[in-house]
Amino acid sequence: MKSPSVGTRDAVTVAGEIFGLKSIAAYRSGLEINTNVTNNDAEEGLRQTLIAGKPVRIANKNLIDYIFLRSLEVAQSYDLPMQIHTGFGDKDLDMRLSNPLHLRAVLEDKRYSKSRIVLLHASYPFSREASYLASVYSQANILQLNQWLGAKKSREVVFSVLRDACIDGDLSVPEAVEAAKDIFARNAIHFYKITPANKVINSHSNLSQNLSGDLAIDVSLVRVMWVDGAGQHRCRAVPKKRFNDVVVKNGVGLAFAVMGFSSQMDGPAEGSGLTAVGETRLVPDLSTLRRIPWNKKDEMVLADMCIKPGEAWEYCPRDVLRRASKILKDEFDLEMNAGFENEFILLKMLKRYVI
Template identity: 25%
Template sequence: MSGTGPIEEELAALPLVDHHCHGVVTGDVTTRRFESLITEGEVWPGMSPFDSPVGVAVRRYCAPLLDLPRHAPAEDYLARRAELGAAEVNRRFLSAAGTEVFCVDTGYAPDGLTTPGELAGAAGGGAVAHEVVRLESVAEAVGVAGVEPDEYAETFRAAAWEAVGRPGVVAVKSVAAYRTGFDLDPARPTAEEVTAAARRWSATGGGRLDDPVLVRHLLWTAVELGLPLQLHTGFGDNDIRLHRADPTHLTDWLHLTAGTVPVLLLHCWPYQRQAAYLSAVFEQVYFDVGLTLHYVGPGRARAVLAEAMEITPFRKLLYSSDAYGVAEFFPLGALAFRQGLAGLLRERVDADELSLPDALRIAQWAGRENALRVYRFSDDT
């Protein structure tokens, strides 16, 4: 971390709570596979994701952790990665992140990814991992198993309760932003509406859950479960219609669900200002800027965080990496967060807009304490 002041020192030493992330690959990866994992797009002919802000950041900040010089060429980087092997690469990157608690979304976990326990084990140092249940995966498992339309609502509800009853589960998540967007009727659907929608869905084979009524039912079921609800917001792959992933579409639903469960908006770019607004006017809303930080790189993290924190109550911003697939995104996200927030807070202290004690408290809250307050982890965390 650049700088040696007390804010930089506080953030550099702070054990982070990464409140939303995924597993990483446990086997060696080809060049094309690695490139596909560092982009939300595709690997297009004649172009490499290494020639993008995130690819440059990987070579600049992650190469030294593989005993390579900064800005090592992509071919050298991948050769060294293969030489060390996946287990050693994962150990180096996860331990370098300085993360003590991981909340792991297990809803998209193809073969070859670490389990939450394996992720924490690679990080070492007593790190612990908890599970986040993706509700669309629960619903789709119900559909695949076969269910009569008039029994769908209760069968899904029972399956969701069973899933959140597993040891270590601390939250649920929805990817409604991918499936329908947020511009939905905010009202709880009636039993008749759910049955009719389940009949339509069943007629298509009960695969991908993208019926607006069933997505609404899923969100209202999440409220009944009583756990914090994570919602993917904004930036993602081209399956998203970005204008429909603006979290302000949730405004009426947030009014209807006030006083129920914490709602955590993930990633948010380019809607970090909209997420900040919602966190300022709804008690239950919290947010992060997640994978945005490693995609823009440490050099631009401060600018994104500055927009995110313009009007945000300081107890509402959390840290997440949203790392997936490659372990590089854990230290890269953590570094971008630490450096970006330190620079922003230092600037405000230097301008006498914040006292140093206030800045240190904000750093602790955003990197750790806010998540501990929302998720209420067990005493072994």
């Protein structure tokens, strides 16, 4: 294996385009990281992983711990956050090992005292433990759930707390509004050192002036659209510059599990066989790129799901439609046409007089 110093040299060229690193060690061998793991331990772990055959699934603890620590060193050297999945996750994880308290050895190690660790998903159901770590160790930070249900619940809780603070006279209404903006936007923007134009900012600089008020942004977003297995429209919103520079060519990642989401919850339906392990690429079809009429700053584009360039994922809805259309044409000489049936009710205002 290369030494960390050699392995990080090439990172200089891309460090300015990266906003953080992420680890799923909790979902493999757990968060009780051995801070004394050696290069030889990692090499032996890699050898055992490779001779196990395909598909390769890294589960060797020594190898994972080594990768985790080297990644943390790289993140620290470039002042990048290190996101760590904690708490609830894949069905094959051992929940006992995903408790963030297991990270104490890492947090106590002086080599990583200047790191910026983010505990993802609020470490649920270990949120209290995560809160304790964040209050004791300056390196530890908590990021709330990013799924729709988590965001909804977070807003409800924050609203309740800020409302009570206003009623009790602890905060004025304008102060509560500013606190909400910090919690849901500004803190993350400042922590990850990004501007609305998707550029790195100095950690000591103030937020851009256009973040005040309603946090309006100058750069438009592109909503990369797909339809999930439940027939719901979903999207990944990408800054326009990143869309042009990266997504047009390489697409944007999407976990397999998302196609298994039901209409009742943001989680894969039981029996779908789809998990958060592995991802497909949402590759935009530029012929469908349109400006959104009700939001002129945003655009939308339909996307194909590919497992590699030019090869559609078996669950890609657009490719399924193409294959079905081809069968109809080749075997039955039929062509499929689609239309919309808009149903509506006309109401008439009636005045009623009470005598």
